[in-house]
Amino acid sequence: MFKFKKLKNKILTGYGLFLIIIVIQVLLSFYVNKKAEETHNKLTQEVKPKVNLLDRYRNANRVLLLLVNTKVVDANSTLLTNKIKQISEVDFPYFREELNHIKLEKNTASLHHQSIDSIVQNTLYFEQNAKKISDLLVLTNDYKNQKKIEEAKSILTKSATNSTSIDRGLAFLQRHYNKELEEGFTNLSERLDNSSRILLVSTLIFVLLGVFFSLKITYSITKPLKNLMEGAKGITKGKFTSRVSVLGKDEIAELSAIFNQMSISLNRSFNDIKNKNKELEQFTYIASHDLQEPLRTLISFVDLLDKNYNNQFDEFGQKSLDYIKGASIRMSNLVKGLLEYSRIGSSSEITTINCNQLLQDVKSDLTVAIEESNATLIIEELPELKGYETELRLLFQNLISNAIKYSKPNVPPVVRVFAEERKGWTFAVEDNGIGIEKKHLKRIFIIFQRLHHMTEYDGTGIGLAHCNKIAELHKGAIWAKSVPDVGSTFYFNISRKL
Amino acid sequence: MKRNRVNCQKLIQKGSVITFFFAFCIFYSCQENEEIINVGYIGPLTTRATDLGIAPAKAIELAVEEYNNKRSKKEPKIKLFVEDDQWEKNNAMPAYKKLRKEHQIKVLFISNTDGTIAISQQAKEDNVIVVNPCNNDSILNKLNNNVFKIAKSTEEAHSVIAHRIIELNLKKVLILHYPNDFMTLGSATCAKILTEHGIENTVVSFEKGKTNYIKEFTEYKKEGYDAFVFFGYKEYGFAMKQARDLGITAKFFGSTVLLQEDYYENSQGAINGTEFVFFTPESGNYVLAQEFLNAYKLKYKETPFSVWPPMQAYDAANLVFNELKSYRKTKDNNIKFDDWLRNRLLNVRYYEGVCGNISIKNNGASSGIYFLLFKYTSKGKYVNIK
Numbered sequence: 001m002f003k004f005k006k007l008k009n010k011i012l013t014g015y016g017l018f019l020i021i022i023v024i025q026v027l028l029s030f031y032v033n034k035k036a037e038e039t040h041n042k043l044t045q046e047v048k049p050k051v052n053l054l055d056r057y058r059n060a061n062r063v064l065l066l067l068v069n070t071k072v073v074d075a076n077s078t079l080l081t082n083k084i085k086q087i088s089e090v091d092f093p094y095f096r097e098e099l100n101h102i103k104l105e106k107n108t109a110s111l112h113h114q115s116i117d118s119i120v121q122n123t124l125y126f127e128q129n130a131k132k133i134s135d136l137l138v139l140t141n142d143y144k145n146q147k148k149i150e151e152a153k154s155i156l157t158k159s160a161t162n163s164t165s166i167d168r169g170l171a172f173l174q175r176h177y178n179k180e181l182e183e184g185f186t187n188l189s190e191r192l193d194n195s196s197r198i199l200l201v202s203t204l205i206f207v208l209l210g211v212f213f214s215l216k217i218t219y220s221i222t223k224p225l226k227n228l229m230e231g232a233k234g235i236t237k238g239k240f241t242s243r244v245s246v247l248g249k250d251e252i253a254e255l256s257a258i259f260n261q262m263s264i265s266l267n268r269s270f271n272d273i274k275n276k277n278k279e280l281e282q283f284t285y286i287a288s289h290d291l292q293e294p295l296r297t298l299i300s301f302v303d304l305l306d307k308n309y310n311n312q313f314d315e316f317g318q319k320s321l322d323y324i325k326g327a328s329i330r331m332s333n334l335v336k337g338l339l340e341y342s343r344i345g346s347s348s349e350i351t352t353i354n355c356n357q358l359l360q361d362v363k364s365d366l367t368v369a370i371e372e373s374n375a376t377l378i379i380e381e382l383p384e385l386k387g388y389e390t391e392l393r394l395l396f397q398n399l400i401s402n403a404i405k406y407s408k409p410n411v412p413p414v415v416r417v418f419a420e421e422r423k424g425w426t427f428a429v430e431d432n433g434i435g436i437e438k439k440h441l442k443r444i445f446i447i448f449q450r451l452h453h454m455t456e457y458d459g460t461g462i463g464l465a466h467c468n469k470i471a472e473l474h475k476g477a478i479w480a481k482s483v484p485d486v487g488s489t490f491y492f493n494i495s496r497k498l
Numbered sequence: 499m500k501r502n503r504v505n506c507q508k509l510i511q512k513g514s515v516i517t518f519f520f521a522f523c524i525f526y527s528c529q530e531n532e533e534i535i536n537v538g539y540i541g542p543l544t545t546r547a548t549d550l551g552i553a554p555a556k557a558i559e560l561a562v563e564e565y566n567n568k569r570s571k572k573e574p575k576i577k578l579f580v581e582d583d584q585w586e587k588n589n590a591m592p593a594y595k596k597l598r599k600e601h602q603i604k605v606l607f608i609s610n611t612d613g614t615i616a617i618s619q620q621a622k623e624d625n626v627i628v629v630n631p632c633n634n635d636s637i638l639n640k641l642n643n644n645v646f647k648i649a650k651s652t653e654e655a656h657s658v659i660a661h662r663i664i665e666l667n668l669k670k671v672l673i674l675h676y677p678n679d680f681m682t683l684g685s686a687t688c689a690k691i692l693t694e695h696g697i698e699n700t701v702v703s704f705e706k707g708k709t710n711y712i713k714e715f716t717e718y719k720k721e722g723y724d725a726f727v728f729f730g731y732k733e734y735g736f737a738m739k740q741a742r743d744l745g746i747t748a749k750f751f752g753s754t755v756l757l758q759e760d761y762y763e764n765s766q767g768a769i770n771g772t773e774f775v776f777f778t779p780e781s782g783n784y785v786l787a788q789e790f791l792n793a794y795k796l797k798y799k800e801t802p803f804s805v806w807p808p809m810q811a812y813d814a815a816n817l818v819f820n821e822l823k824s825y826r827k828t829k830d831n832n833i834k835f836d837d838w839l840r841n842r843l844l845n846v847r848y849y850e851g852v853c854g855n856i857s858i859k860n861n862g863a864s865s866g867i868y869f870l871l872f873k874y875t876s877k878g879k880y881v882n883i884k
Binding site: 098 | 661664731781847848854855856857865866868870882884
C-alpha cells in the first residue's frame with residue numbers, strides 16, 4: 001500500500017480511487033449500452049422500416065387492384081376514385097422512391113436490385129393504368145359506353161399482371177428483410193444477455209475492489225489512531241512508559257511521535273516527583289525521629305525537676321513546670337504522629353485480609369475505650385480483600401475511635417461498620433455522634449486540622465490525615481457525610497487492582 | 499520505487515479532479531438553451547367565412563399544444579400567434595406585419611387565397627414560409643417558392659360539381675360566385691368542364707354583402723335554368739331563399755363552405771337539398787380523424803360545425819411541425835430558415851395525416867386530399883351521394 005506524507009492525501013486518494021472505479025463502471029455500462037443501442041437502432045431504424053414499408057406496399061398494391069376492379073364494374077364510385085388517386089398519386093410514388101433508396105444502399109444484394117427494378121417498373125405501369133381507368137370512367141354515362149368498358153377491362157387485365165409482379169417482388173424482398181430482422185433481434189437478445197453478465201461480474205469485481213481499498217485506507221487511518229488512544233489510556237492509568245508505534249509519515253504518525261515524546265517527558269517528571277516525595281518522606285521521618293530524642297530528654301528533666309524540687313517552686317514556678325511538661329508531651333505526640341504518617345505504606349506488603357477478623361482485632365484493641373464510653377460497635381459482614389493490613393487496621397481504628405470520642409454527652413455511642421461492593425469495596429463507619437458541619441467536611445482530612453479545642457476533645461489532628469493517606473495507598477479515597485447532632489458516616493473505598 | 503508510489507498517488511488525485519472537471523463540463527454542455535420558433539395564423543375569426551378561420555385556428559393551437567407536450571428538449575418549442583383578417587385580402591398584410599413585428603414569426607398559416615397572394619412577396623423577402631391550409635390551386639401555384647398549399651385542390655373539388663351536373667343531364671346552368679380568387683377559380687373550372695360537355699352555362703358575380711337577389715332571380719326564372727351553382731358564402735343563403743320564394747325549383751349546387759351556420763340561417767331552410775363538395779373523417783384516415791376530433795372536443799368542449807377546415811389545418815400544421823422537430827439536428831447555420839424549411843417540406847413524400855396520406859409536390863402543393871359529393875338534408879346535416 002502507498003505511504004502518505006499527508007492524511008488529506010490518503011483521504012483524497014481514497015475518494016479518487018472510488019471515483020475512478022465509478023467512472024470506469026459508468027464508462028463500461030455506457031460502452032455496453034452503446035453497442036446494444038447501435039444494434040437496436042440498426043434494426044429499428046434500418047431493417048424494421050423496410051419490413052413495414054414492404055408490408056404497406058403489398059397492402060396498397062392489393063387494395064389498388066381491388067379498387068380499380070370495383071371501379072370498372074361499379075358506376076357510383078367517387079369514393080373509390082379518390083382512394084385510387086390516393087394510392088396512385090401519393091402512396092405508390094412514395095413507396096417507389098423508398099425502394100429506390102433501398103436499392104442505393106451499399107449492402108443491398110444485386111439480386112434485390114433486379115427485384116426492386118421490376119417492382120418499380122410495374123408500379124409505374126400500375127399507376128398509369130389506374131389513372132387511365134379513373135379518367136375513362138368519370139360519369140355514370142361512361143359505364144353505358146361499351147367501348148370504354150372494354151378498354152377499361154383490358155387495362156384492368158394489365159393492371160392485374162402489374163399487381164401480381166409487384167406482389168411477387170415484394171414477397172421476395174419481405175422474406176429477406178423479415179429474416180434479417182429476426183436474426184438481428186436474436187443477436188441483440190444474446191448481446192444484451194452477455195452485456196448483463198459482463199456488467200454484473202464487473203460490478204461485483206469493482207464493488208469488491210472498492211470495499212478492499214476503502215477498508216485498507218480506513219484501516220491505515222484508524223489503526224494508528226487506535227494505538228494512540230490505547231497509549232493515552234495507559235497514560236491516564238499512570239503507565240508513563242506507554243509508547244505507540246509510529247507508522248508512515250502522515251499527520252497521525254507525527255502525532256504519535258509527539259505523543260511518545262510527551263510520554264517520555266511525563267515519565268521523567270513523574271519519577272522526579274516520586275524521588276522528591278521520597279526525599280520529603282525521608283526528611284519527615286528523620287526529622288520526627290531525631291526530634292524525639294531532645295524531647296524525651298526535656299520530658300525526663302521536667303519529670304526530675306517535678307520529682308526532686310517540687311517543694312522549692314512557688315506557685316508560679318510549679319504552674320510553669322506543668323505547662324512545660326504538658327507542651328512537651330503534646331509535642332512528642334505530634335512528632336510521633338508525623339513519624340507514623342511518614343511510615344505509612346513504606347514497609348508493608350499487600351496481603352489478603354479478612355476484614356471481619358481485622359475488625360475483631362480492632363474491637364479488642366479498643367475494649368477499654370468501648371467499655372468506658374458504654375459504646376456499641378456493630379460490625380456487619382465484611383469482605384476479604386487484598387491490601388496493607390497494618391495500615392487498614394490503623395484506618396479502621398482511627399475511624400472507630402473517632403466515632404467513640406466525638407459522641408454526644410450522655411448518649412452512648414453506637415458505631416456501625418459495613419461494606420458494599422461498588423467498583424472495588426466501599427466501607428462505611430457510621431456513628432450517632434456530634435456530627436460535623438458541612439463546611440468542615442473536607443478540611444478534616446488535612447494534617448493537623450482540628451475542629452475542637454484541646455479542652456473539649458484531645459488529639460493531634462493527624463488521625464484523619466492518616467486515614468486519607470491509607471485510602472490513597474489503596475488507590476481509593478475517603479470522604480464523609482454528616483448531620484450535626486445526628487451523626488456522621490465516614491466512607492472509604494479500596495480498589496481491586498492494587 | 500518510492501518516487502513511483504508518489505507519482506501514482508498524484509496521478510490518482512489529479513485523475514479524480516480531471517474526472518470531476520470533465521463530468522461538470524459534459525453536464526454543463528448538456529444544458530442547452532431552449533429554441534423557440536414562433537408561428538402565425540391569419541384567418542377569418544369574425545365577419546365572414548368564420549368556419550374557415552375559428553376552427554382551423556383552434557386545430558393549429560391543438561397541434562402546437564400536442565407538439566410541445568411531446569417534444570424532446572432538443573426539439574424547438576413552438577409558439578402560435580393568431581390574427582383575424584375577416585376574410586378580406588386587404589386585412590392580410592397588416593395582420594402579417596403585426597405578427598412579424600411583434601412576434602418575428604418564421605412560419606405563417608393563412609386560409610384566404612387572396613390574402614396569401616397579398617402577403618406572399620413580403621413573406622419571401624422576410625424569409626417566412628407561408629402555408630395555406632384551406633386552398634390549393636393554380637393561382638397559388640404561381641406564387642413564389644415560399645408558399646405551400648396543404649389542402650384539397652380547388653379545381654378538383656369544383657370539378658366534382660360539374661361532373662354531377664353532367665351526370666344529371668342538366669342542360670342550362672347558372673353559376674354565381676363571390677368575387678374572390680377561390681370562388682372565381684372554382685366557377686371557371688366548373689364552367690370549363692360544362693362547356694366541354696356542351697352544357698349551356700353562365701357565370702355571374704355579385705358584390706360582397708349583397709342580400710337582395712329578387713330582381714336578378716326574377717330574370718333567371720324567365721330564362722329557365724335547370725341548375726344554380728352557388729359558389730359563395732353566407733350571402734347566397736338569401737339568394738337561395740329568394741329563388742325558392744319566386745317559385746324556382748331548379749337544382750341547387752354549392753361549394754365547400756356550405757356548412758356555415760349563417761348560410762343556413764339566411765336561407766331559412768331553402769339550402770336543404772343542395773348538393774355540394776365536402777370532406778368528412780370517412781374521406782380521410784378515419785382513425786386519426788376521430789382521434790383529432792375527440793381531442794378537439796375535449797379541449798374546446800365543442801365539435802366543429804364544418805370538419806374539413808380544421809382537419810386540413812391540423813394536417814398542415816402537424817406536417818410542418820414534423821419538419822421543425824429536426825431544426826437543431828438538420829439546419830446548418832449558414833442556411834436561411836426558409837431555405838432549410840422549404841427544402842424539408844419539398845421532400846415530404848408521405849405524411850400520414852387525418853385527411854389521408856399527403857405528399858408535397860415540387861411546386862409546394864399537396865396531393866392526397868380529395869373531396870366528395872354530399873347533399874344538404876337539414877341544418878348541419880348532410881349525406882354522401884357519391
